[in-house]
Amino acid sequence: MQGKVSFQEDAMPVVYAGVDVSKEWLDVHLHPLGESRRFSNDKTGIRQLKRLLARYRPERIVMEATGKFHRPVHRSLWHDGFAVAVIDPLRARMFARACGYLAKTDRLDARFLALLAESLRPPAAAPPSPHIEALQELVNARSAAKDDLTALQNRSKTATTAVLRGELNRLVRRLEQHIDRLDKEIERYVGKDPQLCRKAEILTSIPGIGRITALALMAGMDELGSCSGKQAAMLAGLAPIANDSGARTGRRSIRAGRPAPRRALYMAALSACRYNPALARFAETLKAAGKPAKVVLVAIMRKLLVLANCLLSQDRLWTPNPP
Known part of the structure; x- marks a missing residue:
């Protein structure tokens, strides 16, 4: 116009x-x-x-x-x-x-x-809470100190010079005191936060999961209780990954994931095979089927993680299955 x-x-x-x-x-x-x-x-x-x-x-x-x-x-x-x-x-x-x-x-x-x-289009994710970040820092510091302590103890055992052995033993004692102080600070920090205290109570109620493993899971996998069991297994690197091509069916294997929770669950699986009746029966079933020992342990680790995720999502303690 x-x-x-x-x-x-x-x-x-x-x-x-x-x-x-x-x-x-x-x-x-x-x-x-x-x-x-x-x-x-x-x-x-x-x-x-x-x-x-x-x-x-x-x-x-x-x-x-x-x-x-x-x-x-x-x-x-x-x-x-x-x-x-x-x-x-x-x-x-x-x-x-x-x-x-x-x-x-x-x-x-x-x-x-x-x-x-x-x-x-990766999904947006909120940052962890300041309490979780502080717990992560303390738990990671303890883990690093334990690695240093093991290295010093190994060096002390092989040292042949008396002066060197004395220096290494002094460093070992100082590191042990440092770890003790970190343990007390971690316990104090968890004790003053009701949510962290409840998580620790639920996790340690599972036979096989001790205090150290519970803290490693709380610090390294804050998503536990808010994701599915499959997602938790993928985050920890405990989900078997397919390896097929054409007519070939490759062996499934685990890889990637978060190493700290996975290392903690490895030790927990060794304990669960002895003290968790349901998982002990599951392990015996896998052994009878001819599964290698490491495959059995990884399966137990995954079972423990999925169980922990389920209990945290339902906010309840572990109870033994009825006979």
Whole structure:
């Protein structure tokens, strides 16, 4: 119509963001806008990153799990309403290789994380609670101290010089005191949190799962009780992975997953084979079928994990099955 002008605003494209996290920097890439920026990995940099993201409100933000370095930005973005997914770094690297890129830089990593967000749509996940993060730090410190103690004790047994043996024995005593202090702090921390205390009570009610295994599961698998048994087995790396091709039926095997809970469950399975009647019968059935000893142990580990997940989801203690 004459004298009238029609305006049509361009629709804003759906934006996906990839954030490559390092100790010092936050590299962000916005896809499909093609914009890349770098911010410092501190409070100031996180504020600047949120101001940038607030302009585009990305559909999904993807970053890699990097120990402690990604936690502050993950928590800050989540509290401001951004959908953030944290993925395994190996998964991101394999995605980049599948795209035909072998080079690795922070800028490229951020770009491929944004492409992965659009292509795979990984689910957003809330950051763990501060209580769980603190428990994880304490349990991981205890585990590292136990490894150091074992190494020192082995060196002390093979040392032939009296001076060296004395020095190593002194270090062993100091580490033992350090572990004792960590044990007391862990117990104090769990005791003051009713939710953690209840979880520990449920887990330790299962024959075969002791206090150390329960703490390893609580710290290493916060998802227990809120996921399915199959998901729990996959998280711990205890689910048999198919290996078939054409007419060939390959042997199933376990791989990947979280090593700390899996190591704890290995020791628990050894105990459960002796003191858990139902699992002992299950183990005997597998042995009678000709299953190797390690296969039997892995099956017991998976049974223990699925049982723990079920009891936590129902918030009840273990009770023996009626005869």
